[in-house]
Structure formats: C-alpha cells, structure tokens
Amino acid sequence: xxxxxxFVATGVSAVATMLLSASSAxxxxxxxxxxxxxxxxxxxxxxxxxxxxxxxxxxxxxINCSQSAEQASTPPDQQxxxxxxxxxxxxxxxxxxxxxxxxxxxxxxxxVTGGGIRWNGSSTEVGSHDNGPNEDNTGWVARFFNTxxxxxxxxxxxxxxxxxx
Numbered sequence: 001x002x003x004x005x006x007f008v009a010t011g012v013s014a015v016a017t018m019l020l021s022a023s024s025a026x027x028x029x030x031x032x033x034x035x036x037x038x039x040x041x042x043x044x045x046x047x048x049x050x051x052x053x054x055x056x057x058x059x060x061x062x063i064n065c066s067q068s069a070e071q072a073s074t075p076p077d078q079q080x081x082x083x084x085x086x087x088x089x090x091x092x093x094x095x096x097x098x099x100x101x102x103x104x105x106x107x108x109x110x111x112v113t114g115g116g117i118r119w120n121g122s123s124t125e126v127g128s129h130d131n132g133p134n135e136d137n138t139g140w141v142a143r144f145f146n147t148x149x150x151x152x153x154x155x156x157x158x159x160x161x162x163x164x165x
Contacts, residue, residue: 080164081113081161081162081163081164082161082162082164083110083160083161083162084159084160084161085107085110085159085160085161086157086158086159086160087104087105087106087107087157087158087160088104088155088156088157088158089102089103089104089105089155089156090102090153090154090155091144091153091154091155091156092151092152092153093119093126093144093146093151093152093153093154094146094151095148095149095150095151096146096147096149097144097145097146098145098146098147099129099143099144100143100144100145100146101130101141101142101143102141102142102143102144102154102155102156103134103140103141103156104139104140104141104156104157104158105134105138105139105158106138106139106158106160107160109162110138110160110161110162110163111137111138111160111162111163112133112134112137112138112139112140112158112159112160113159113160113161113163114140114158114159115131115132115133115140115156115157115158115159116131116140116156116157117131117142117144117154117155117156117157118154118155118157119144119152119153119154119155120153121150121152123148123150123152125146125147125148125150126144126145126146126147126148126152126154127144127145128142128143128144128145129142129143129145130142130143131143139158140156140157140158140159141156142154142156
C-alpha cells in the first residue's frame with residue numbers, strides 16, 4: 001500500500017505543478033513574431049514549501065505568484081520592401097509567332113519581386129515559356145508563341161519595390 005501511495009502522491013504533485021505554474025502570455029506591442037529575434041523568456045511559478053517523502057498537507061494553502069518580462073523595442077529592419085508598384089507591358093502577338101520576348105521593366109532603382117503573364121481570350125494556340133525575372137532582377141520577361149491564325153494581346157506584369165541592403 002505504501003508503494004501505491006507514493007505513486008499517487010507523485011502523480012498529484014506533477015499535475016498540481018503543471019496546473020499551478022500554467023499562465024497566459026500576451027503581446028502588447030504587436031504580434032508574437034516580434035519575439036523571434038529577442039531573448040528567450042521562460043517564466044515559471046512554483047509553490048514554496050517542502051516536497052518530499054513524509055510531508056503531508058491538510059487544510060487550505062494559498063499560493064501567490066507574480067511574473068513579468070520586458071524586452072526593449074527593436075528599431076525597424078532597414079532591409080524591407082518599400083515603394084511597391086505593379087508595372088505591365090502589352091504586345092500584339094501576331095499569328096504564327098514563336099519565342100517572342102515581352103518584358104515589363106521596373107522603374108530605375110527598383111527590383112522585381114514577382115510577376116506574371118496574361119493574354120486575351122482562351123486558346124490552346126497561345127502560350128509562353130521562360131516566364132520569370134530577367135537576369136539582373138529589374139523586370140519580368142516571358143517568351144510567347146502563337147501557332148494559330150489570330151492575333152492575341154499578351155501582357156507581362158512585374159511587381160517592383162525598393163529593396164533594402
């Protein structure tokens with residue numbers, strides 16, 4: 001019976017420790033992602049007193065716990081994106097055209113961060129390949145083909161921004 005009481009006492013102690021030390025956290029200056037670059041903060045609240053074999057508890061026990069943590073604000077990263085804008089370039093793709101390059105160029109000083117293509121109508125005779133940023137990341141380029149007998153308007157879009165160092 002003594003072994004059974006030890007197991008029960010150990011289990012009760014473990015559950016009590018988990019329940020009594022549980023608390024919530026709240027970010028006041030923004031999302032929790034701001035803590036990623038900060039120091040690791042671990043707080044725990046444990047009841048004071050003796051724990052061990054032969055110790056018993058009867059009656060009411062009050063446990064008070066106060067926790068706090070602070071982190072100095074971090075200046076904004078100078079490596080972000082600013083000056084976001086979308087530019088486009090359209091081209092009339094003539095019938096029986098193969099590998100026609102069309103490029104949407106970013107304004108001077110901006111870099112491409114993404115892009116895409118589109119053409120009017122729905123035809124299996126029109127398509128593109130080599131759809132992506134140009135070699136110096138200042139625009140978006142695609143090569144189009146038109147194996148049909150109709151003219152199509154194709155458009156290339158570039159998403160441009162000022163990119164920090």
